[in-house]
Amino acid sequence: MRDTPLSNCERRFLLKAIEEKKRLDGRQTYDYRNIKISFGTDYGCCIVELGRTRVLGQVSCELVPPKDSRPTEGIMFFNLELSPMASPAFEPNRQSELLVMLNRQLERCLRNSKCIDTESLCVVSGEKVWQIRVDVHVLNHDGNLMDAASIAAISALSHFRRPDVAIQGRDITVFSPEERDPIPLSIYHMPICVSFAFFLQGSYLLVDPCEREERVKDGLLVIAMNKHREICSIQSSGGIMLLKDQVLRCSKIASVKVSEITELINKALENDRKIRKEGGKFGFAESMPKERITTLKRDEAPVEMTDVKETANEIVNRTETPTEAVSSPVLVAMGTAQVGEGIVNSWGLDEDEEDEPQTEDTKTDEVLVISDSEEEEVVILNEEAQKSTKPCKQK
Amino acid sequence: MLFLHFYCENKSFSRSRKYTNTGRSRCFLAMDTIHACFKEKIGEVLLPGDVFSFRLSESGDGSIKTEKIICGPGLRRNGEEVQVCKSGILRHKQPNMYWIDSQQRRYVPAKGESVIGIVTAKSGDIFKVDVGGSEQASLSYLAFEGATKRNRPNVQVGDLVYGQFTIANKDMEPELVCIDSCGRANGMGVFGADGLLFKVSLGLVRRLLAPQSEIIKDLEKIFPFELVVGMNGRVWVKAKTVQQTLIVTNLLETCENMTSQQRQTLFKRVAEGFL
Numbered sequence: 001m002r003d004t005p006l007s008n009c010e011r012r013f014l015l016k017a018i019e020e021k022k023r024l025d026g027r028q029t030y031d032y033r034n035i036k037i038s039f040g041t042d043y044g045c046c047i048v049e050l051g052r053t054r055v056l057g058q059v060s061c062e063l064v065p066p067k068d069s070r071p072t073e074g075i076m077f078f079n080l081e082l083s084p085m086a087s088p089a090f091e092p093n094r095q096s097e098l099l100v101m102l103n104r105q106l107e108r109c110l111r112n113s114k115c116i117d118t119e120s121l122c123v124v125s126g127e128k129v130w131q132i133r134v135d136v137h138v139l140n141h142d143g144n145l146m147d148a149a150s151i152a153a154i155s156a157l158s159h160f161r162r163p164d165v166a167i168q169g170r171d172i173t174v175f176s177p178e179e180r181d182p183i184p185l186s187i188y189h190m191p192i193c194v195s196f197a198f199f200l201q202g203s204y205l206l207v208d209p210c211e212r213e214e215r216v217k218d219g220l221l222v223i224a225m226n227k228h229r230e231i232c233s234i235q236s237s238g239g240i241m242l243l244k245d246q247v248l249r250c251s252k253i254a255s256v257k258v259s260e261i262t263e264l265i266n267k268a269l270e271n272d273r274k275i276r277k278e279g280g281k282f283g284f285a286e287s288m289p290k291e292r293i294t295t296l297k298r299d300e301a302p303v304e305m306t307d308v309k310e311t312a313n314e315i316v317n318r319t320e321t322p323t324e325a326v327s328s329p330v331l332v333a334m335g336t337a338q339v340g341e342g343i344v345n346s347w348g349l350d351e352d353e354e355d356e357p358q359t360e361d362t363k364t365d366e367v368l369v370i371s372d373s374e375e376e377e378v379v380i381l382n383e384e385a386q387k388s389t390k391p392c393k394q395k
Numbered sequence: 396m397l398f399l400h401f402y403c404e405n406k407s408f409s410r411s412r413k414y415t416n417t418g419r420s421r422c423f424l425a426m427d428t429i430h431a432c433f434k435e436k437i438g439e440v441l442l443p444g445d446v447f448s449f450r451l452s453e454s455g456d457g458s459i460k461t462e463k464i465i466c467g468p469g470l471r472r473n474g475e476e477v478q479v480c481k482s483g484i485l486r487h488k489q490p491n492m493y494w495i496d497s498q499q500r501r502y503v504p505a506k507g508e509s510v511i512g513i514v515t516a517k518s519g520d521i522f523k524v525d526v527g528g529s530e531q532a533s534l535s536y537l538a539f540e541g542a543t544k545r546n547r548p549n550v551q552v553g554d555l556v557y558g559q560f561t562i563a564n565k566d567m568e569p570e571l572v573c574i575d576s577c578g579r580a581n582g583m584g585v586f587g588a589d590g591l592l593f594k595v596s597l598g599l600v601r602r603l604l605a606p607q608s609e610i611i612k613d614l615e616k617i618f619p620f621e622l623v624v625g626m627n628g629r630v631w632v633k634a635k636t637v638q639q640t641l642i643v644t645n646l647l648e649t650c651e652n653m654t655s656q657q658r659q660t661l662f663k664r665v666a667e668g669f670l
Contacts, residue, residue: 005525007513008553009587009631016589017637024641 044160074121467494511625590633
């Protein structure tokens with residue numbers, strides 16, 4: 001399906017607004033949108049929300065023979081996919097320029113920067129190494145896919161745990177997560193891409209462009225950096241002429257942003273680790289805001305109230321007298337009795353009869369909830385006295 | 396056809412547009428049973444598949460008073476029954492109109508509706524216009540006021556046009572015109588040298604186009620602006636400065652899911668902050 005074309009008046013308005021340093025959603029020139037990172041129940045699954053742009057990153061691993069040129073190193077494989085779910089402009093199975101650009105940039109950012117120690121992924125040199133595969137899916141496109149994809153990829157890699165292996169001679173045993181705890185990857189640093197969009201022949205720049213701003217941009221500069229202020233890659237596209245001091249200024253801004261984002265990622269990882277250790281609930285379902293019902297509306301159903309007393313008396317008089325036999329609990333062992341399931345139902349079907357035998361039997365239960373109320377006198381039952389137990393007194 | 400014209404007084408100015416119900420069908424059935432069936436469900440949420448079936452009551456004299464009811468969008472007649480085909484709230488307008496109010500953003504072209512389109516191509520005698528539907532609409536260059544074969548209208552690719560559908564069904568490509576039946580523009584045509592175009596849901600658009608719309612009344616009090624509302628969910632706004640235009644855009648986009656109380660407090664806060 002084709003994407004909505006950008007009309008002339010929108011283009012003019014956006015450029016005019018940028019000249020006046022105003023953005024559509026009220027941000028400042030160097031502001032990022034709200035970043036939210038949430039992890040799934042499996043290790044290595046992460047969703048990043050950058051404003052309305054949503055990206056999912058998933059890491060998986062597999063034992064494969066290594067490359068001939070590097071027999072002692074593991075293999076990293078990156079794949080970014082643009083699904084039509086993200087935007088009507090994306091068609092399935094079509095190699096668009098954007099897709100190629102994003103894939104190349106992601107590879108350059110993560111592979112060439114050597115952020116993951118590939119030597120540690122080697123199991124048996126020359127025969128078996130771990131292949132780590134990072135899949136990034138774009139769920140919603142509202143601008144700045146590159147940044148979101150890089151954050152998702154590096155968060156997923158930091159979150160991922162690979163299975164533990166034991167080597168005895170030439171035999172390799174891979175332990176399942178239940179047998180031995182999985183091991184995290186060894187990550188040296190976290191490179192993160194920061195995008196700068198240039199407008200009007202490079203005179204104005206914006207950080208983190210949204211989708212409409214991206215459509216009117218002249219050129220794009222992507223700087224991949226880590227928090228130690230090391231630049232991992234710089235890419236400029238669009239063919240605009242940039243001055244030296246502009247690029248230097250961008251790198252300074254990028255270092256500030258990257259340290260903030262790295263802080264965010266670490267906090268999210270820490271939170272997830274804490275929750276998993278305490279045994280609380282984790283995963284995507286927990287990270288979504290739950291909708292609360294604040295009012296409950298129920299229509300009042302009219303109830304016929306005339307002759308209630310008479311009809312009630314009539315019903316009571318008409319019923320049969322309850323049977324004499326009182327159901328006794330079956331003694332299973334010393335201190336335990338069985339009531340209810342599995343034995344003959346000797347209770348009558350009317351509700352009136354059920355009340356009396358029930359109260360007798362509950363007294364013989366061993367477990368008793370001790371109430372917090374000060375008004376109640378609660379007596380804990382003794383084991384021997386099953387039948388002759390004192391009832392709970394309630395005021 | 397239902398016409399809803401409205402002009403904002405005081406300082407704002409907006410164009411008139413026609414509002415019609417799409418997909419109407421008339422049911423000739425016994426009056427009492429219909430209204431009774433519908434009345435109990437007005438204001439309730441209905442789901443697709445809900446059915447209103449009318450048992451014709453046997454009246455003593457054997458004659459059944461037939462009365463017309465108009466089923467608006469979301470209701471469909473199926474033989475003797477009326478079925479709900481969209482999820483939403485059942486609404487009623489005197490004397491005999493019922494429809495389902497649903498939140499939808501995807502536009503389906505319907506005849507007689509006025510929409511904002513973006514010109515995407517010029518080919519021969521027609522312009523191709525994107526209206527947000529599944530197909531692009533075609534707009535003949537003669538369908539402008541005062542246009543002749545020699546005097547072509549000044550329309551470029553990327554311009555905004557406000558027009559009306561003359562043909563819009565599921566089998567053919569829709570056709571737009573920018574003149575009414577008398578040959579006058581009546582507010583339609585190319586517009587929008589400045590200002591901002593944005594998209595909202597169809598429900599909000601209908602609320603904006605209703606006569607005596609509360610949202611418009613509240614917005615007027617803040618500052619003057621120009622507003623064009625298309626039934627395909629596109630809204631064009633222009634105010635004196637860029638800042639004001641952005642404010643109006645953001646207000647309209649956010650007031651969709653607010654109650655009128657929340658909306659009024661929000662607008663009041665903005666008006667105070669602005670002054």
